[in-house]
Structure formats: C-alpha cells, structure tokens
Amino acid sequence: MTEAGQPARGRPAVVDPDLVEAARILRGALVRVHPSFRFEERLATRLGAAAVALAPDDVGDAHPWPDPIPFRGPDGFDHGARVASPASSSPAEGRRWRPTVVSPNLVRLPRGALIGGAIASGVSLAGAAFLARRWRSRPSRSPFARAARAAHRAASDRARAVRGGMA
Amino acid sequence: MFGRTRTEPERRPPGGADVDRAAVAAAKRHPQRFAVLYRKYLPQVYSFAFYELGNHHDAEDLTERVFLSALSALPRFEERGVGASTFRVWLFRIARNAISNQRRALARRREAPAALAEHLPSEIDPDRLTLRNEEHGQAWRAVARLPADRRRAIILRFVEEMSTAEIAAIMGRSEGAVRVLIHRALRSVARDLGRGSAS
Numbered sequence: 398m399t400e401a402g403q404p405a406r407g408r409p410a411v412v413d414p415d416l417v418e419a420a421r422i423l424r425g426a427l428v429r430v431h432p433s434f435r436f437e438e439r440l441a442t443r444l445g446a447a448a449v450a451l452a453p454d455d456v457g458d459a460h461p462w463p464d465p466i467p468f469r470g471p472d473g474f475d476h477g478a479r480v481a482s483p484a485s486s487s488p489a490e491g492r493r494w495r496p497t498v499v500s501p502n503l504v505r506l507p508r509g510a511l512i513g514g515a516i517a518s519g520v521s522l523a524g525a526a527f528l529a530r531r532w533r534s535r536p537s538r539s540p541f542a543r544a545a546r547a548a549h550r551a552a553s554d555r556a557r558a559v560r561g562g563m564a
Numbered sequence: 565m566f567g568r569t570r571t572e573p574e575r576r577p578p579g580g581a582d583v584d585r586a587a588v589a590a591a592k593r594h595p596q597r598f599a600v601l602y603r604k605y606l607p608q609v610y611s612f613a614f615y616e617l618g619n620h621h622d623a624e625d626l627t628e629r630v631f632l633s634a635l636s637a638l639p640r641f642e643e644r645g646v647g648a649s650t651f652r653v654w655l656f657r658i659a660r661n662a663i664s665n666q667r668r669a670l671a672r673r674r675e676a677p678a679a680l681a682e683h684l685p686s687e688i689d690p691d692r693l694t695l696r697n698e699e700h701g702q703a704w705r706a707v708a709r710l711p712a713d714r715r716r717a718i719i720l721r722f723v724e725e726m727s728t729a730e731i732a733a734i735m736g737r738s739e740g741a742v743r744v745l746i747h748r749a750l751r752s753v754a755r756d757l758g759r760g761s762a763s
Binding site (some may be wrong): 419422429441448449 | 623636750751
C-alpha cells in the first residue's frame with residue numbers, strides 16, 4: 398500500500414486497522430457544532446435586510462414584505478406598504494423602495510381595531526364602576542368593617558353639622 | 565422570509581445538489597429566498613469556522629461575513645459540472661478564504677508571530693463540548709495538533725462529510741493530494757491515540 402492509501406498495483410487493498418480505528422474515533426468525536434439560536438436569528442435578520450436591499454423592483458412587487466400594520470383601501474383589499482430599506486438613502490434606492498404610506502386611496506383608514514379597543518375599554522370602566530358601587534353599598538359581613546363604616550358615617554355627619562352651624 | 569423553517573440540523577444527503585440548484589435559482593431571482601440556503605448551511609459553515617478558529621466568537625464573526633458575502637455574490641455564482649462546483653463547495657471556498665484572512669488579521673492584531681495562528685484550534689476546550697469520553701477528548705487534541713492543511717481536510721471529511729472531490733475543490737488541491745493529506749492526518753491521529761506506529 399502506498400502512503401496515500403492507494404493499493405499497490407497487482408495487490409489487494411489492505412487498510413491499516415490502526416487507521417480504520419482512528420477514523421472510527423474521529424467520526425464519533427468530530428461532531429457538528431451548532432451556533433446559538435440567538436446568533437442564528439440575529440444573522441437571519443441581518444441577511445433579510447440585505448436581501449431587501451438587493452431585491453430588484455419587480456421582485457419586490459411580486460413578493461412584498463409583510464407589513465406589520467396592513468392598510469385596507471376603499472376597494473376592500475389590504476395594501477401592505479413595504480417597509481423602507483435602511484439602505485434607501487440614495488435616489489436610486491429610493492425609487493426602488495417606496496415609503497411606508499402614501500397612497501391617496503388610503504387617507505380614510507378604517508381603524509376597527511382601535512375603535513373596538515376603545516369600546517372594550519369603556520365597557521370595562523363602566524363595569525368596574527358598577528361593581529365598585531355595588532361593593533360599597535352592600536353591608537359587610539365583617540363586624541369590624543361595619544363598625545368602621547359607622548364611625549366614618551358619624552364623622553361625616555358631624556363635619557356636615559359643623560359646616561352647617563358655621564354657615 | 566428568513567424565519568426559522570426547521571429546528572434540527574440536517575445532515576446533507578448525498579446527491580442534494582439538485583435541491584440546491586433549485587434553491588440557488590430561486591435565490592438569484594428573489595434574494596429573500598436565500599433564507600432556504602442559509603438555514604441549510606448555517607450549521608455546516610459555523611462548524612467549519614469553529615473547528616478552524618477554535619472559539620465561538622470568531623466563528624460567529626466569520627459565519628456572518630461568509631453568508632453576507634455569499635448573498636451579495638450569488639448572482640455571479642454559476643454551477644459548472646457536478647460535484648466540485650456545487651453551491652456548497654462555492655460557499656466553503658468563501659469560508660476558506662475568509663478564514664485565511666481572519667487568521668492573518670488575528671496574527672496582526674495580537675502582535676504575535678504568524679505561527680500562533682497555526683495553533684489557534686488548540687484553544688478548543690474539549691471539556692466545554694461535553695465530549696462523551698476521554699477518547700474523544702484525545703481525538704480533539706490530536707486534530708488540533710495537526711498542520712493546518714491536514715486538519716482542514718480531516719474536518720471537511722469527518723465533520724462536513726464531504727467527498728474527496730469536494731474537499732479538493734475547496735482546498736484548491738488535486739484529489740490525490742487530498743487523499744494523501746487525509747491519510748497522513750489519520751496516521752498522525754492514530755499515533756497520538758497510541759494506536760499506530762510512528763511514521
């Protein structure tokens with residue numbers, strides 16, 4: 398056998414068992430090392446931004462980046478405006494990447510989510526006030542609480558009487 | 565776009581070049597599709613960088629530069645023939661060049677003799693990698709002591725499971741030269757493990 402592991406001409410290939418054993422150990426020892434998830438995602442984000450900068454115009458139209466806030470136009474369709482590339486400072490890049498919102502069709506934006514949230518918020522406030530009132534008017538089961546309320550009421554009556562006398 | 569598509573690292577099946585070809589063509593048309601190639605080859609490139617440079621910080625730095633370079637240079641990539649000019653070989657050639665540059669930069673920055681760069685992989689701490697037993701630790705140390713070209717050939721063969729043709733294309737050597745490198749590396753490792761006679 399030659400040094401390069403090739404069988405000499407005319408002889409059967411005989412592999413050195415020590416080398417076979419070394420290869421077996423290396424196969425088990427040399428495992429693939431995986432990067433951290435954090436690094437993987439950070440680099441993915443960076444590559445995504447670089448890919449945006451590299452994408453040609455028609456590609457961007459065919460595959461718009463998903464907008465975190467989709468806009469619904471008067472025609473009822475979502476007009477997802479693409480996120481502007483960070484590298485869009487030059488005029489050429491600016492032509493390639495439109496700013497986020499600009500279409501005149503999108504002036505009157507329905508804001509269902511916000512209105513719904515306001516209604517929900519108002520209902521919550523009204524409910525909280527109703528419950529507080531009920532809790533306040535209900536006689537307490539605790540004698541200590543009842544005594545405290547009676548003392549508070551008496552103090553209030555006294556103060557009201559004093560204010561009336563002074564007037 | 566670059567969202568996580570799978571969680572388990574994937575061992576590359578032989579003959580996966582056809583899948584790469586479609587992914588590369590898609591990424592050339594739509595750079596956002598590069599995500600598929602990124603997810604597939606990230607563990608491989610990172611492993612290669614880690615074994616070559618010896619620590620996670622430098623490996624991350626290098627991996628980032630390799631993928632950014634690959635993304636920007638992808639339109640110029642052309643697959644010619646089979647085996648030796650696949651996307652994987654091309655990517656690893658970028659990694660190899662980046663490693664060479666990084667080693668030179670490290671040697672300058674640390675104001676140490678260039679020979680220090682040859683010993684960087686010895687910084688790999690076998691204990692931190694939860695090796696299963698002492699035998700594996702000895703194997704790590706034996707690989708770390710190899711000359712750079714033999715170590716690179718061994719890593720590409722055993723970690724990345726590459727063919728001789730692929731390794732030759734990445735290292736810029738003939739297939740015969742790669743066989744010699746691997747053979748000598750195995751002999752050195754066997755000697756260090758106490759399983760071979762000194763050559």
